Amino acid sequence: MYFKIVRVLLVSMIPLLITCNRVHAQGVGREILSLHIQEAEALFLKNNLSLLAGQYAIDNARVQIITAKLFDNPQFSIENILYNPESKKFFDMSYDGGQYGGSITQLFQTAGKRNKNIRLAKINVQEAEYNFFDLLRTLRYTLRSDFYKIYFQEQSAAVYTAEINSLSKTLSVFRQQYAKGNIAEKEVLRIQSQLYSLQAELNDLKDAIDDVQSEFKLLIRANPKSDVKPQISFNLDGKDVLEQVPYQKLLDSATANRYDLKAAHSALEYSNLNLKLQKAMAIPDVNLSLTYDKQGSFVRNYSGLGISIPIPLFNRNQGNIKQARIAVESSKVGLQQQQDQIESDLDNAYQGALRLELLYNSFDPKFKTDFNHLIEEVSKNYEKRNISLLEFLDFYDSYKTNTIQLNNLQLNRINSLEQLNFVTGTPIFNK
Structure with missing residues (x-):
């Protein structure tokens, strides 16, 4: 009797397990934000606060160019007699007895110190822009990986x-049958143990999803x-993506488009120019002055x-010249590094990425379809009692494991392409 009840219940759950591409139930009252990757990137470029802060850093560096272009202010000084003992006057401004200058x-x-400082300020702007685009590269990689x-x-x-x-409903039926004495307690405990294990695994997975969701929504x-x-x-099934792009092209792209590499070149340029500035600082500047003195000199109105x-x-x-030379050598090492x-x-x-592509393409594209078909055949064999209940449940556990492994393999393959985009600084494999 109980076999018929359980058989009907499990067979009714087959469509639910086969169509497992639906997302897990969302919290009540929570908004569902359905996005394609292009829409996510558009929101990221528009709203991300880290990018906004990076733009402010560029604006701040540009202001330094204005400062570097300014000339030194002239200095004006005036001196007036405090007390004239002859006329017995304070601040004597009279024509005959007063004195001021x-x-x-x-x-x-x-x-060329001024021009060198202007060029240094422009290099600082360039470095700020490179740092901004490198930040953009890093955050975009995080965004796409999280997606x-x-x-x-x-x-x-x-x-x-x-x-x-499926197991929850099965457990409920088993408990009823156990209460009636139709099945042994070990059958109930077997189902219950597997159910609790799945619930714990799902809870851990949801915690991981929530962490990634939180980071993604912040971006x-x-x-x-x-x-x-x-x-x-x-769909990347059966596609040899890496064969379409020669390795040398990837290397050339990384050399040309990595903004952290450009920043390293810019740092070397800055160090070389700063060395020239420090050498120029050893050359004295000139102060020109115009002076007037009413009658404190050897002639009146001097x-x-x-x-x-x-x-x-x-x-x-x-000392500064030596430090600048050391900075040049350090920048060269940093660039090479x-x-x-x-x-x-x-x-x-x-x-x-190549290993993952070969591994993924080695799978038969019909594997998932065949596996879903096989689960239907297993249910039919269970109906005919050719397999036991435990064998039936073990197969479903195998189905879960293989499906999750396939999902992880697809994720790892896409992430490997995103990693290449990140390393080359170019959206070569963006989908």
């Missing part, structure tokens, strides 16, 4: 949900109370033109 001084920089991770983890969660729903500044539902329309130049006997900016790192990262990412 004044001067105006202007600093003129030599050896695909959410999608495939939701697919895996749907498998758990379907099997849990696009979506409502924290919403649930993102990624939409994917492409006026004079003055020039002052520091004599570079002791301080010839030796960045180039080596890019080549290493590219080789590592390419080899990983």
Whole structure:
């Protein structure tokens, strides 16, 4: 009797398990944010606060160019007699007895110091722009990786949900039959144990999904109370994506488009120019001054033109010049290190993507369809009692494991292509 009841119940659950591409149930009252990857990137570029802060950093660097272009202000000084003992007057401004004088001084920089400072400020702007685009590269990689991770983890969660729903109803029937004495307690405990295990695994998976959802929503500044539902329309089954792009093209793209590499080149340029500036700083600047004195000089109403130049006997900016030379050598090492790192990262990412592509394409494209068909055949055999209940449930557990592994393999393959996009700094494989 109980076999008929359980058989009917389990067979009715087959469509639920086969159509496990639905996402797990969302929280009550939560907004569903359905997005394609292009829509997610548009929201990211429009709303992300880190990018906005990076743009402010560029604006701040541009302001420094204005500062560097400014000339030094002239200095004006005036001196008046405090007390005239002859006329017994304070601040005597009279024609005969008063005395006052004044001067105006202007600093003129030599050896092109001003132009060098302007060029340094422009390089700072360039570095700020490179840092911004490198930040954009990093955040976009995070965005796209999170997008695909959410999608495939939701697919895996749907498998758990379907099997849990099936086992929950089965457990309810088994408990009723156990109460009537139709089945042994070990059958109930077997179903109950597997159900609890699945529920714990699903809970861990949902925690992981929530973490990724939180990071993704922060990137696009979506409502924290919403649930993102990624939409994917492409299919990589049987496609040799890497064969379409030569490795040398990837390397050339990384060399030309990695903004952190450009920033390293810019840092070397800055160091070389700063060395020239420090050498120029050893050349004295010139102060020109115009002076007037009413009657404190050897002639009345004295006026004079003055020039002052520091004599570079002791301080010839030796320390700063040496530091600038060290900075040049350090920048060269940093540039070479960045180039080596890019080549290493590219080789590592390419080899990983190639292995995943070969592994994924080695699977029969009809594997999933055949596996779904096989589960129908297993149910038929169960109806005929050719297999036991435990064998039937073990097969469903195998179905869950293989489906989740396939989802993870698809995710890893897409992530490997995104990693190549990230390493090369170019959306070569963007879908």
